[in-house]
Amino acid sequence: MAKVIIAEKPSVAKNIADAYNIKARRDGYFxxxxxxxxxxxxxxxxxxxxxxxxxxxxxxxFEKFPFIPEHFLYKVKCDSVDRTIEDKGAKKQLGIIKTLIDKEDVDGIISATDFDREGQVIADELFDYFKVGKPIYRLLLNEWTPDEVKGGMESLKNNKEMQPLQDAGIGRQWSDWIIGINLTSVSTLKYKFEENKTINIGRVLLPTLKIIYDRDIEIENFTATTYYKLVSNFKTSTNEEFEGLYYENDSEKFEKKEDLDKFMPMLEGATAKIIDKQTELKKEYPPYLFNLSNLQGHITSKYKGWTSDKVLKVAQSLYEKKLTTYPRTASVVLEESLKDRAKKVLDTLKAGLPYEKDIKFSTSKRIFDSSKVESHSAITPTYIKPSGLSADEKIVYDAIKNRFIMQFMPIAEFEETKVTLKANISEMNGVFVSKGKVKLVEGWKVVEKIESKDVILPKVEIDETVDIVDSKVNAVTKKPPKYHTEKTLLRVMETCGKGIEGKEDSEEMMQAILSGYSIGTPATRAETIKKLKDIGYLKTKGKNLMCTELGRNLVETFPVKELFDLEYTGRLEKTLSDIEKGKFAKSDFIKLIVDFTISSVELIKKDDGALSRFKVEIPKDSENIGPCPVCGNPVLEGEKSFGCSNWKNGCKYTIWKDDKYIASFGKKISKEMVELLLKNGKVGFRNLKSKKGNTFSAYFKYQKNEETGYFNWNIEFIDNR
Structure with a gap:
């Protein structure tokens, strides 16, 4: 009997065939x-x-939404150019797969798609679509080398064991459909920021946009401040010079320049005494192995023209060519079970390197720690040496290879010296501080020739006197925050904005990633950033990311604020992660999403927040009765009503001339009445008659009923006593 193996891509199918030396290629299969x-x-x-x-x-x-299918159904994917027809290639391949599964000699199917949510769903969709009744097994691999393929085929799992992973993948798919279809549709109908522009709404899109928006606003609102610092040059008896920074009360920053200027004449020709010297041996460990976000950040910040999406595509290509392990990982360490495999890879790669003698295999917890691996280990090379790489592939492969080798190199060591000096000037209460480094062991830095810009201090001792040869007061203007780049944006997305920028290799960073709270997943973040650019919410200037006017309009007016909230989106991603671990039910998650979507659709329908963004120019012969209380545009008199000139964009503010409620009190709607109403928010009437015949005075207010969205008259009685 035979087995059908379904891979995610033709290149992976060929890797499996190569492992078993299968050469016969048919139409759509080996x-x-x-x-x-x-x-x-x-x-x-x-x-x-x-x-x-x-x-x-x-x-x-509007009335068609919210739209929630009772059962979610699948169809052959659409053609990428003409979405009204089926993709011919997909339809053909589906037919081939179905024919193979139905063969009489086939007694089982092996799913060999990528070991992640998306890969699980890609195959499971097919099994459900074809109503497969034969046994289904799962091949779970982190790389496609022949050794791994054969080992994996000997330890197949029953595909039923993958139900939690499938639930997480399907849960993500259905929830994004529910939110995307409903909120995109009603938002496009409601908000006309640009003519014929679809307003894309997504669970991951909006919080990512908000991250960029917040930084843009922070930069715009930044107020530059200046402080001053005093720097002096010192010369030893052997004519060696070094620099020191003046401190008072543990601070080198002075708000007033004159506080430092007064010292300048005193410093000329003066001397200083060394009152303290501290020398400390410090160690610098290599950065952790790459996960996808770190790899994307490293490449996009180092090489011009690279995007996170491009890095992922190249990394995926290397994975499919058996040269690197699975790229869509959040982990920066390796499973402890991979020690032997890692040693084999290291022995292969180190041969012939100029620093080969310094490379020593280690089982350090900084490299191997199963407790800190989330689904997949960090990205590493495989034992297969590459040949014929493109320029782009070489950049990404070398980064992964070098980061791997660094882990097994000596730790970099340097000596840090801190010298404290006191000027022999009684009026100066503070001290000067000089810091310098001396490199002792280059260690792992030799792998990528990382240059250290160390300041080396001359050899000085406590109580030694040095000359002050030059001094200057420098103005330092505090700079605004920097715009986000793809590197910094990926970091915020990865940790759900936990405020640990600059701590890429910290324990805090690792715990933030392992918590499951994130914006998107390693597999989807690059695609999210690319989509934000493609749909016109983000723009780039060099490596900087900024909101477009459309993106800004959306953030400032869209009423479903939860979708901009990093914590809310992080909780959703954490829930999907819990579904994957069997800790949360898919059905409960979908119910949460449905309830959220229904309430969000109603909120958008009733929202008037965006109307004020439209400024309507009225014809010269039209009279502006007053500003619309909803959107601020002119209210005009028409044949049957007084209405907002912004009606084309959806403003419904209208007062009908034959208003029956006003008529019931024996009054009529007049232009003068509307002018007063728009000016004061209310209009007063005297000698009104109630149904019982009583005469009274009252103010009439025309107010929106938030439940119905319509305007109603409300009465405020005037005390006539």
Whole structure:
């Protein structure tokens, strides 16, 4: 009997075939040794569109939303150019896979898609679509080398054991459909920031946009401040010079320049005494192994023209060529079970390197620690040496290889010296401080020739007197925060904005990642950033990311504030992570999403927040009765009503001339009445008659009912006593 193996891509199917020396390639699959090895092209299926469930959903109308299917259904994926037709390649490959599964000699199917949520769903969608009844097994690998393929095939899992991973993948897929379809549709109908522009709303898109928006605003609101510092040059008896910074009360910053200027004449020709000298031996460990976000940040900040999306594509290519391990990982250490494999890789890669003698295999917890691995270990090279790499592939491969080798090199060591000096000037209460470094062991830094810009101090001793040869007061203007780059944005997304910038290799960073709170996953963050650019919410200037006007309008007006909240989105991602671990039910998660979507749709429908952004120019012969209380645009008199000139953009503020409620009190709507109402928020009437015949005075207010969205008259009685 035979088995059908389904890989995620043709290149991976070939890796499996190569491991078993299977050469016979048919149309859409390999055949040999009792295996039919076929492939998907990523997703061959996609979720139904709303119109597939209901023809009337073809035209978007407010009353059709929220729209939640009773059951989610799948169809052949659409053509990438013409979304009204099926993708011919996908349809053909589906037919090939179905034919292979149905063969009489096939007694089982092996899912060999990527070992992650998305990979699990890619295959499981097919099994459900084809109603497969034969046994299904799961091949779980972190790399596609022949040794790993053969080892994995000997320890297959029952695909039913992967139910939590499938639930997380399907939960993510369905929730993004529910939020995306409903909120994008009603937002596009509601907000017309740009003509014929779709307003894309997404669970991961909006918090990512908000991160950039917040930094933009922080920069705009920044007020430059200046402080002053005093720097002096000292000369030893052997004519060696070094620099020192003046401190008072443990601070080198002085608000007033004159506080330092007064010392300048005193410092000329003066001397200083060394009152303290501290020397400390310090160690510098190599940065942790790469996870995807770190790799993307490293490459995009180091090389011009690279985006996080491009880094992922190149890393994926190296993975499929068996040269590196699975790239979409959040971990920066390796499973302890990988020690032997890592040693084999190291022995292969170190041969012939100029610093080969310094490379020593180690089982340090900084490298191997299963407790700090989330699903997949860090990215490393495999034992297969590359050949014929493109320039882009070489950049990414070398970064991964070098980071791996660094872990097994000596720790860098340097000596840090701090010298404290007291000027022989009684009016100076503070001290000068000089700091310097001396490199002792270059260690891992030799791998990428990392240059140290060390300040080396001359040899001086306590109580030694030195000359002050030059002094100056420098003005330092505090700079605004820097715009986010893809590197810094990925860091905030990865840790859900836990405020640990600059701590890439810290325990805090690792714990933040392991907590499961994040914006998106390693697999989706690059795609999110790219989409934000493509749909016009973000723009780039060099490596800097900034909001466009459209992106800013959305952040400032969109009423569903939870979708901008990093903590809220982080909790959703954490819930998906818990589903994957079997700690939370998919059905409960989907109910949360449905309830949230229903309330969000109603909130958007009733929202008037964006109307004030439209400034309407009225014709010269039109009279402005007053400002609309909803959006601030002119209210004009028409044949039957007084209404807002911003009606085309959705402002519904209207006062009908034949208003029956006002008429019931024996009054009429007049232009003068509307002018007063718009000016004061209310208009007063005397000699009003109630149904009982009583006469009274009252103010009338025209106010919006937040429940219905319509305006109603409210009465405020005037005390006539």
């Amino acid at each position: 055949e040999g040794n009792g295996y039919y090895i076929t492939w998907a092209f990523g997703h061959l299926l996609q979720l139904y569109d709303a119109k597939d469930y209901d023809e009337s959903m073809k035209g978007w109308r």
